[in-house]
Amino acid sequence: MKKVYEGAKTPYQRLMESEEISTETKERLQRTYKSINLVELKERLDKLILRLMAKPIEMLKGRSYADNILIEPVAHFADSQF
DSSP states (O other): OOOOOOOOOOHHHHHHHOSSSOHHHHHHHHHHHHHOOHHHHHHHHHHHHHHHHHHHHHHHTTOOHHHHTTOOOOOOOTTOOO
């Protein structure tokens, strides 16, 4: 017995092909999908990742080893600009 699989599809493609999703919802999803600028999104994600990576370094500056092992993770990102 040999298993046959469908071709790879994105979640967006699967939603658009679904008969369980209303036409109105599909139209809204399509507008949203077309409005996404992938280059801009990638740049924003890269900047946010760099900020997240810098946080532990900022927190560790000026602390002793004993202080560093007791640091709690940041609970939220109130200063993030999305």
